Amino acid sequence: MSKINKAILDAYRLGEIAALPEKVHPSGLIESGGRYNVGEPESVIVHWIGSRGTNAVAVANYNRGNIYGGFTHNYISGTENLASARDDEIAWGAGTNGNGYTLQFELTWTHSKHDFMQQTLTAAMWLIDCSKCYPRLNIRQVGYKVHNTFFSGVQEHGWVSRNMGGTDHVDCRGYWYGSHHGFVSPVGRWFGEEYSIEQFVALIDELCGVDRQEGISKKRVQRLYLPSDAKGWNVYRAGGSWSVGHQVGRLQPAKFGGLDYEILAWKIPGVVAVIKTHDFGIVGIYVAAGTGAVIE
Incomplete structure (x- = not known):
């Protein structure tokens, strides 16, 4: 288990962080009246907003001003989990080959180790809850390309850009890891290592009660x-x-x-x-x- 995931799980068990409850945007959910309904999402795209904004409502409002130019279903900060669009309709966040079958959420910037851990825990737990509503939603695998217009699993936007086309975005570079356009990931400074989509999927597995490497139930509680x-x-x-x-x-x-x-x-x-x-x-x-x- 990675150092970051262990820190998140330890803090969660000790009650130092919590999975934030989902709240609906004050102006309600974006919807197309059925025009862009896709039914059951099957894969997941993780975004980072690309700014130092930490307020989920403010970040969502920026996207909601141009809903067919780019928006995601949820916006997750260190203090909020904001639902902005119906999750059974297309989110316009990742290009033609990524939008039609994916559940998409946007991470805001965080300014503390605590908020980063709480944000990451919230995102993982929210996906677990979504998978109970949508049995075909694959949250247990790192995303992989099935064919030119479909991938399965959980991936970051940068991977989708490189492998599915449609956008040139590189997130979560600059936030989870590395640097981009003046942004330098704070995660390495907080934990001594950077974060990745592989670690995020492993965290989901741990929270589901399964050891990904062993493929067996976790040891019983002492x-x-x-x-x-x-x-x-x-x-x-x-x-x-x-x-x-x-x-x-x-x-x-x-x-x-x-x-x-x-x-x-x-x-x-x-x-x-x-x-x-x-x-x-x-x-x-x-x-x-x-x-x-x-x-x-």
Whole structure:
């Protein structure tokens, strides 16, 4: 798994980022009254707007002013997932050989690691939801050319331009990776590596609960059991420190006949786990050998 995808999944499990709910544009959805209906989309095109604008409504408004010159179905920022056009109608964003059968969304620029991770998570989860509505939508493969007028899978606009024709755009270059027209991807600065369509599809697979390389279900979740004879158990801020004097609360296993929690992550493997409690939220807990804690 890539460093970026691991960071996204860890932040998601810890509640630090969330998949943003889809909201409809304040002026409603663009539609053609059935003139350009394509029914069920089968492939996906990822766009980047090519500016430092971060407001999804403003970016959508720019495209909606010339709807047959270029627009996409959704606009996703670090804080919004905006539906702008009916997803069962053609989006005019990628040329004749890319528009007629694809679900298309536009990424805005983000100015922080947090917003980038939340934007990427939101896009992946939105596609998973769309695939439940459209069974033919192929979100589990990196896009590949089937013939001159059709590709299958998930691809970025730049690949579509090079392989399907119709446009000369290169996005997501300049945002996910590399540089273009004065824009330099911020992703490498945040993570020490750049992002790619291959990583994005791998993230979708992880969120669907499947390990792409192994082709099997992910390992079951680990659980933490605190024994019924433990009268008190300190918990700490998930980020530390995890020593006496820094506790943020105290669990009472004996009062409830023992307690059990899902282990969300390990801060120190086998020693400090991250759990989510009812009273104190997401916390770190010391569970090293000899404490009486049971890990299964």
